[in-house]
Amino acid sequence: MPVPEGPSLVILKEETARFVGQQIVDAGGNMRAIDPARLRGQTIVSLRTWGKHFLIELPTMAIRVHFLLFGTYRVNEEREGKVPRLWLRTAEGDLLNLYACAIREIDTDLDSQYDWSADVMSDAWDPKGARKKLRACPDMLACDALLDQDIFSGVGNIIKNEVLFRIRVHPASTVGALPAPKLRALVEEARQYSFDFLGWKKQYVLKQHWLAHAKKICPRCDIPFKKAHLGRTNRRSFFCENCQKRYN
């Protein structure tokens, strides 16, 4: 199963925690970005996430993994008939397989590269900062704002649809037209729902908790949802025209 949205990366980080401090004794895969030979002998300094980025910090560099739409991984097992884009084997015999992802090398210090306060899953998450960024682009649509990785790093299309339904805001509302309490709710729910997502995903009950995403009927109003591809991002939006108010 794919791993795109931020909370899923937190699960990945937890499942790979034992790799931290281990030395990479062998590496390979069908990636082109990095020569696997350069990874051998390096020790994994830390494993971090920033939104949808999985970061493997090594002494001389960091590996940035993005799972795009369909990326997956396995710890100490392999997918039948699939070649990993990148695999790492450690001195203690642990194996990490990463499939169908985009790999990039980062040569600068991670703290200078990433704004951790934009990551909705991070301890450094800064709701005040998020509100400030939102106020700076009043013409942006709510559906686009939630998918903006510089504001809500880690939020994906599922979280977007669920947050807007929870706070009863129409996806085509403009950010600048939202009353202050709604703007605040948008920021609060982006984080809250992401953690609900995390808990449900761990219990394998995420999908059954969807109220709006990919749903046909509004559970509050019992009338059909609208489905449309909205905003600059043109991603699927599911919304109720009765109980989600449009602010413009």
Added chain:
DNA sequence: GAAAATGTTATCAT
């Protein structure tokens, strides 16, 4: 079997 979809980035076009 075609189409769509939890996403991003590079390239082409306007």
Added chain:
DNA sequence: TATGATAACATTTT
């Protein structure tokens, strides 16, 4: 130049 559309990637489900 800048903005926007399109393609590319890759996998599973409908």
